[in-house]
Amino acid sequence: MSRIKQPxxxxxxxxxxxxxxxxxxxxxVTDNVKAIGWLGVVLLIFLAGLETNIEDLRKxxxxxxxxxxxxxxxxxxMAYIASIFLGYSWxxxxxxxxxxxxxxVSVTVATLMELNMLRTKIGETVIGAAVADDIYAMILFxxxxxxxxxxxxxxxxxxxxxxxxVLASIFILLKKYSAGIMRILIGKSRxxxxxxxxxxxVGLTIATMTAFFKLSxxxxxxxxxxxxxxxxxxxxxxxxxxxxxEFISPFFFVYAGLLLDPWSALVGLNxxxxxxxxxxxVVIGVLGKVLGCGIAAKLSGxxxxxxxxxxxxxxxxxxxxxxxxxxGLSLGVLSMELxxxxxxxxxxxxxxxxxxxxxxxxxx
Numbered sequence: 001m002s003r004i005k006q007p008x009x010x011x012x013x014x015x016x017x018x019x020x021x022x023x024x025x026x027x028x029v030t031d032n033v034k035a036i037g038w039l040g041v042v043l044l045i046f047l048a049g050l051e052t053n054i055e056d057l058r059k060x061x062x063x064x065x066x067x068x069x070x071x072x073x074x075x076x077x078m079a080y081i082a083s084i085f086l087g088y089s090w091x092x093x094x095x096x097x098x099x100x101x102x103x104x105v106s107v108t109v110a111t112l113m114e115l116n117m118l119r120t121k122i123g124e125t126v127i128g129a130a131v132a133d134d135i136y137a138m139i140l141f142x143x144x145x146x147x148x149x150x151x152x153x154x155x156x157x158x159x160x161x162x163x164x165x166v167l168a169s170i171f172i173l174l175k176k177y178s179a180g181i182m183r184i185l186i187g188k189s190r191x192x193x194x195x196x197x198x199x200x201x202v203g204l205t206i207a208t209m210t211a212f213f214k215l216s217x218x219x220x221x222x223x224x225x226x227x228x229x230x231x232x233x234x235x236x237x238x239x240x241x242x243x244x245x246e247f248i249s250p251f252f253f254v255y256a257g258l259l260l261d262p263w264s265a266l267v268g269l270n271x272x273x274x275x276x277x278x279x280x281x282v283v284i285g286v287l288g289k290v291l292g293c294g295i296a297a298k299l300s301g302x303x304x305x306x307x308x309x310x311x312x313x314x315x316x317x318x319x320x321x322x323x324x325x326x327x328g329l330s331l332g333v334l335s336m337e338l339x340x341x342x343x344x345x346x347x348x349x350x351x352x353x354x355x356x357x358x359x360x361x362x363x364x
Contacts, residue, residue, distance in 0.1 A: 008250075013254075013343065037258075040255060044249060051245075063300035064125050064127075064131070070294075071103065071129070072137065074295075083096045092333055096281070096334075103130050104316050111357050111358065122302075122306055126313045126314065141218070149331070163210065163215045167210055218323060255326075256343075259329055278337070289314045293310055308360060317346050
């Protein structure tokens, strides 16, 4: 995929589909495979939080936050309403809406770099909006996950609220005192890679703690990474974590591909439903971002062409959304046809976004 200027993750996804039960049946989704896959999920989302630079959001906050809110609100509301009309339950519709809310701009960033547009107003707004986008999406996911798994009894609701309060407190404390804590831990260790090890342990511990409060470990992992992200730069740990990301990412995306069984989604009476669902998910996923982010960009002072470019730049999926989709499939909230639709959205937006951005920017 890299040779045709597409993200390697698309190749990893396809590899999972090919070697899994769908095509060659070389690997079955056993409990051991699930365990490895979920370890990859938690580590990947922790690293996503760790690599998130809050300074990008602060630097370009005005247009970026508005663009992110516009994209999330438009996509979330459109996806929920469309899912209800398709006949899905309210909780499945909520999950679909959360899946379509986030953005993965790795494809966009690569395209903007190629065109020397990354450090322009458009590029910087997209980077900042992507940071805000993921934060909003993880908050929504945490709330929906808790709603679906925690129950509605007053005791269970109280437990979830307590968990959210604990997570918020941990985030604030880590953000404020992480540097001091790391100095103490490093001072007591003789290992050269002590900072790397300690950060990883803290992240996995917080992810485990959030599960205790009926919250998704994914949410805990992301916000732990977000709180510890300044350490990534202050201790020069980028190379360590880049290696870990490159090692872990293929496991997760291959696992995500293994979970797909298109035959169960496309055979018999499910055929028309699967194709109808895929079409709606792709259209909503594209229009929600183009319209929501584009209108918000126009309100932020961009001209019409630049506003459309920002909207298209926020179209790609293939990060947080796929993690949420895998979670929904494992919980039984998502059907195989919905999961198939999400993968279709990932492939279509990843392939079309660079082409559309180049057309729009080269006409300027």
